[in-house]
Amino acid sequence: MSTSYLRAILAVTWKDLTAELRSRELLSAMLVFSVLVLLIFYFALELDVQTRSEITAGALWVTFAFAGTLGLNRSMAIEKDRGCLDGLLLVPVDRSAIYFGKALSNLAFMLAVEAIVLPLYSIMYNVNLFYPGLLGVTLLGSVGYTAVGTLLSAMSVQTRTRDVLLPILLFPVIIPVFVAAVKASGGFLNGAEWSEIIPWVNILLVYDVIFIAVAFMVFDFVIEE
């Protein structure tokens, strides 16, 4: 990998982060939405002490998945609406650099939301979430989620139904991430044996590697004009 390729990736990411730092429209929407989901969970599931220990991992991942689609949609829609994508396509670098740049910035937004939601959940429901393992699983799950989500959002913004389509495309194919992340997080929260958690971590790793590789290979087909 040449340095110019790396620099192209970072330039795309940097552009997104700077734009976000100035407008704050994406992160604020994701955050407010996440907090609302957490509140709704409280009323919908009556999160008393006993239920909490069992469904914390699930509630968190549902929140991340839903908030994630908001961010993915918005981040790609900005490129499409203002014609930025056409500009990016003119740049003489390998187009997969655009994919990795977008995926990195999407990952950054997702992690930023998680970095606020996790402590918030911790305070609101009085659960300790600060296990290194849990944080690691959150990272692995988010990587898989954004790797697939970035590619699918690049497709969905180019269709007539746009934002409606992304969750429909994304959710059925990220089920392995979802199952594995929930089980692994739950394992860390309930102090399960490492041997019980490791298969889930393996699934996350395998999924991340496969889908990053495939997205890298097919991204050209998605933005070809």
Added chain:
Amino acid sequence: MSPQPRLLHVLNILSALLLAAGTLMVFWYAPVERVMGAVQKLFYFHVATAWVGMIGFIIAAVVAILYLVTKDLKWDAINVAAVEISLVFFFIAIVLGSIWARPAWGTWWTWEPRLTTAAILEMIYLAYLLLRQGIEDPERRARFGAVYTIFGGLSVPLTFVSIRLFRTIHPVIIGAGGSEKMNMTGDMVVTMLFNIAVFSVIFITLFWHRIRLGQFAEQVERRKLQLTH
């Protein structure tokens, strides 16, 4: 528009005859299962339709790669045909399985790995069709369809593995054992294999028809464009 080739005519008739023969075999040749009774007869159709769904799924994934490599729209027509047929046959398999499960397991639905994976696969197919519906340009529609088919084709095996793991850690009593424990006699196996063969022929016939339909739709689309320009 070309008329149906002779071989396709033969296949039409053959499919109907074989379906009748397969059905007769299920009802008259195969013995009634001792424990489950008559409802077990659904199993022959269940296995056969699931088999057809599986073939469609594999063909769709292979053809998607071929499309992206060659950019020939004929692969796209085959891709849609495979997905649509697979969608319908998996649906039939799920419904039949459900009807069978009610008396056998005492519930319409269990979160059994194969059942759950089949249901998720149906959702992927529906998403695929919605995706195609939202795109007008046939070339882009084909590209996106192929990419999404590849994503589906890769995620489904992982989904299956993760759900299976999910279940071994949290065993569900209902349905434990189930069809694997079913002891089949020789004539049951023959009936099952015969029906799998029957449905394979039906698959080929439908597949051919659906591909032709795709080609006609493409011709119509092209002529419409010629008229408007």
